[in-house]
Amino acid sequence: MNYNVTVIPGDGIGPEIVREAQKVLDKIGEKFGHSFNYTEVLMGGASIDVHGVPLTDETLAVAKASDSVLLGAVGGDVGNSKWYDIAPELRPEAGLLAIRKGMGLFANIRPAYLYEELKDACPLKDEIIGDGFDMVVMRELTGGIYFGERKTEEVDGVMKATDILSYDENEIRRIAVKAFEIAMKRDKRVISVDKANVLDSSRLWRKVVAEVAKDYPEVQLSNMLVDNCAMQLVRDPKQFDVILTENMFGDILSDEASMVTGSIGMLSSASLGATKCGLYEPSHGSAPDIAGKDLANPIATILSAAMMLRYSFDLDQEADAVEAAVKKVLEDGYRTGDIMSQGMKQVGTIEMGSLIAERI
Amino acid sequence: MNYNVTVIPGDGIGPEIVREAQKVLDKIGEKFGHSFNYTEVLMGGASIDVHGVPLTDETLAVAKASDSVLLGAVGGDVGNSKWYDIAPELRPEAGLLAIRKGMGLFANIRPAYLYEELKDACPLKDEIIGDGFDMVVMRELTGGIYFGERKTEEVDGVMKATDILSYDENEIRRIAVKAFEIAMKRDKRVISVDKANVLDSSRLWRKVVAEVAKDYPEVQLSNMLVDNCAMQLVRDPKQFDVILTENMFGDILSDEASMVTGSIGMLSSASLGATKCGLYEPSHGSAPDIAGKDLANPIATILSAAMMLRYSFDLDQEADAVEAAVKKVLEDGYRTGDIMSQGMKQVGTIEMGSLIAERI
Ligand SMILES: CC(C)[C@H](C(=O)O)[C@@H](O)C(=O)O
Numbered sequence: 001m002n003y004n005v006t007v008i009p010g011d012g013i014g015p016e017i018v019r020e021a022q023k024v025l026d027k028i029g030e031k032f033g034h035s036f037n038y039t040e041v042l043m044g045g046a047s048i049d050v051h052g053v054p055l056t057d058e059t060l061a062v063a064k065a066s067d068s069v070l071l072g073a074v075g076g077d078v079g080n081s082k083w084y085d086i087a088p089e090l091r092p093e094a095g096l097l098a099i100r101k102g103m104g105l106f107a108n109i110r111p112a113y114l115y116e117e118l119k120d121a122c123p124l125k126d127e128i129i130g131d132g133f134d135m136v137v138m139r140e141l142t143g144g145i146y147f148g149e150r151k152t153e154e155v156d157g158v159m160k161a162t163d164i165l166s167y168d169e170n171e172i173r174r175i176a177v178k179a180f181e182i183a184m185k186r187d188k189r190v191i192s193v194d195k196a197n198v199l200d201s202s203r204l205w206r207k208v209v210a211e212v213a214k215d216y217p218e219v220q221l222s223n224m225l226v227d228n229c230a231m232q233l234v235r236d237p238k239q240f241d242v243i244l245t246e247n248m249f250g251d252i253l254s255d256e257a258s259m260v261t262g263s264i265g266m267l268s269s270a271s272l273g274a275t276k277c278g279l280y281e282p283s284h285g286s287a288p289d290i291a292g293k294d295l296a297n298p299i300a301t302i303l304s305a306a307m308m309l310r311y312s313f314d315l316d317q318e319a320d321a322v323e324a325a326v327k328k329v330l331e332d333g334y335r336t337g338d339i340m341s342q343g344m345k346q347v348g349t350i351e352m353g354s355l356i357a358e359r360i
Numbered sequence: 361m362n363y364n365v366t367v368i369p370g371d372g373i374g375p376e377i378v379r380e381a382q383k384v385l386d387k388i389g390e391k392f393g394h395s396f397n398y399t400e401v402l403m404g405g406a407s408i409d410v411h412g413v414p415l416t417d418e419t420l421a422v423a424k425a426s427d428s429v430l431l432g433a434v435g436g437d438v439g440n441s442k443w444y445d446i447a448p449e450l451r452p453e454a455g456l457l458a459i460r461k462g463m464g465l466f467a468n469i470r471p472a473y474l475y476e477e478l479k480d481a482c483p484l485k486d487e488i489i490g491d492g493f494d495m496v497v498m499r500e501l502t503g504g505i506y507f508g509e510r511k512t513e514e515v516d517g518v519m520k521a522t523d524i525l526s527y528d529e530n531e532i533r534r535i536a537v538k539a540f541e542i543a544m545k546r547d548k549r550v551i552s553v554d555k556a557n558v559l560d561s562s563r564l565w566r567k568v569v570a571e572v573a574k575d576y577p578e579v580q581l582s583n584m585l586v587d588n589c590a591m592q593l594v595r596d597p598k599q600f601d602v603i604l605t606e607n608m609f610g611d612i613l614s615d616e617a618s619m620v621t622g623s624i625g626m627l628s629s630a631s632l633g634a635t636k637c638g639l640y641e642p643s644h645g646s647a648p649d650i651a652g653k654d655l656a657n658p659i660a661t662i663l664s665a666a667m668m669l670r671y672s673f674d675l676d677q678e679a680d681a682v683e684a685a686v687k688k689v690l691e692d693g694y695r696t697g698d699i700m701s702q703g704m705k706q707v708g709t710i711e712m713g714s715l716i717a718e719r720i
Pocket residue numbers: 093096097251557558587
């Protein structure tokens with residue numbers, strides 16, 4: 001088959017990690033008889049430099065017309081980059097928010113998984129790690145306070161700033177459905193996270209999630225308050241299978257969950273909407289300090305490409321092949337600097353990409 | 361001196377842990393020639409049972425007229441208690457929010473400290489613990505989304521719920537001042553946490569905090585995004601001295617920070633406003649599952665009483681004496697069940713209180 005993939009290298013380490021993911025995709029194409037046609041476009045800081053805005057209408061149109069989007073990372077060193085001297089809606093991150101909204105990608109799936117081979121990198125004690133853990137954060141991505149109205153105004157000589165958090169039942173229902181669908185393919189446990197003891201939006205969230213749960217009698221649903229969840233992720237991450245939550249809580253908790261694994265350079269993400277066209281990007285950021293030095297770990301991006309094969313193209317076998325190659329490379333003792341430990345072989349970004357491609 | 365203390369035992373383990381804190385206060389009184397007069401009032405579930413509401417005007421008036429308030433914990437087992445079948449504004453937690461607002465307690469100070477003696481209970485690996493860590497979360501407590509307007513309405517047949525987050529510069533300034541004042545007595549480093557890449561309220565927050573920082577040239581200020589902070593607390597808690605943040609982020613991050621220490625049963629908190637009259641309570645909850653069984657750890661409440669001595673009564677020497685007694689009891693090998701480890705002597709709530717009182 002032929003697949004049209006929009007490639008957004010972005011900023012910082014984005015270009016070099018996306019290149020390795022393309023290398024792996026090409027190997028998949030060769031092996032399984034597919035062809036991936038790439039259209040490269042600018043977003044984030046790279047787009048500001050050329051077009052003055054982080055996302056142009058043309059870029060969004062290209063992305064929407066393609067079969068899927070592969071993204072590196074956007075943004076730079078906040079405070080130390082010219083991209084942050086401009087209005088917030090013109091900064092690199094605004095491009096990311098705008099493409100999510102523009103493509104209607106309301107469901108962000110972030111697996112947080114402890115690699116057996118990388119137990120040493122996990123910050124938690126061995127007795128907490130136990131047999132390891134494997135969870136998925138399902139974050140609502142186009143609603144809530146990150147997309148609400150906001151304003152800064154002077155009221156009686158005093159500056160005041162306001163952000164509005166709102167959800168309607170349809171927004172909640174569609175993300176809940178995605179979470180239960182994923183849970184059905186996993187351990188059939190959903191923990192929905194909210195702050196229902198205080199927020200109206202959380203109470204509606206809890207109510208709609210409970211309604212959706214009725215359609216999935218095999219899935220066990222429980223509710224957890226967000227403050228408690230922030231604790232439980234550290235105390236006992238093994239208890240989680242699928243975490244379902246709204247945009248802002250998901251932002252905070254998915255980052256915490258990634259770090260708890262100790263392998264943030266390994267964690268992929270998929271952002272999905274109503275169509276098959278999704279956006280795939282690593283969970284980590286643009287790491288401007290190591291950009292262009294062949295030091296970045298390309299694995300999270302390579303695994304994001306695997307998610308693209310699985311969710312956008314229904315190529316499960318091909319996705320399995322990528323994941324198996326990553327596992328093999330770790331078993332063979334190869335590590336980038338961020339996951340290096342004693343006795344292992346340290347390699348750069350490009351070599352890591354090649355080693356994985358070779359194993360496909 | 362004579363001090364009038366409002367005592368709110370509250371729910372769950374509240375009554376039994378507050379009793380031990382009073383035992384310790386009485387010993388301080390004896391030793392240093394003070395007298396503490398207690399007025400016991402109901403709040404939370406206990407108040408709902410008697411008055412139908414979690415906080416009466418009379419209780420609030422008593423609290424405001426006293427020199428300080430000592431609180432156990434409020435609330436019960438969400439979903440398994442009759443207190444949660446009623447409207448949100450009538451539930452136990454609403455009493456807590458209302459007393460904070462009613463007393464004007466805008467500054468919540470939560471130390472998160474790794475006890476040398478309890479390193480085993482810390483979920484983090486030894487190489488991350490290093491020489492230990494000692495941070496304070498300064499959480500804004502009477503503003504932001506937990507106190508904004510909220511509504512649930514039907515719009516064109518679709519249910520929609522909204523919560524409003526807003527801050528004005530005065531609210532931000534006064535909490536920032538408290539954070540910088542505390543930093544001056546500590547390691548002189550403030551990390552202000554926000555989501556300034558998205559929220560208007562966070563951008564105003566960042567701006568006002570930077571202004572306040574000018575009055576404290578000795579204090580080093582940096583900004584961190586909330587998602588990053590949730591990661592950094594796990595990756596390297598040693599980097600933090602004072603974390604300054606708004607209400608909701610502080611709720612989430614202070615709980616995470618407590619859990620990272622592994623000693624949540626040990627962590628106290630103080631809520632302060634413009635007057636000397638504050639509210640002191642443990643960082644942990646009401647633990648209904650172990651209530652009344654002489655199993656709860658009273659140390660967080662005892663240390664909250666020490667904070668009361670320090671912040672409301674300016675009795676530094678007396679506060680030091682309580683803290684030293686707690687340290688001594690740990691050195692002597694006594695532990696409640698939650699912090700028990702091999703070779704230590706396990707004791708109950710009452711005995712732990714007595715052992716600490718004896719050491720004063
Ligand atoms: C860059 C920022 C707007 C974004 C978000 O908060 O959604 C990022 O933190 C993420 O999690 O993808």
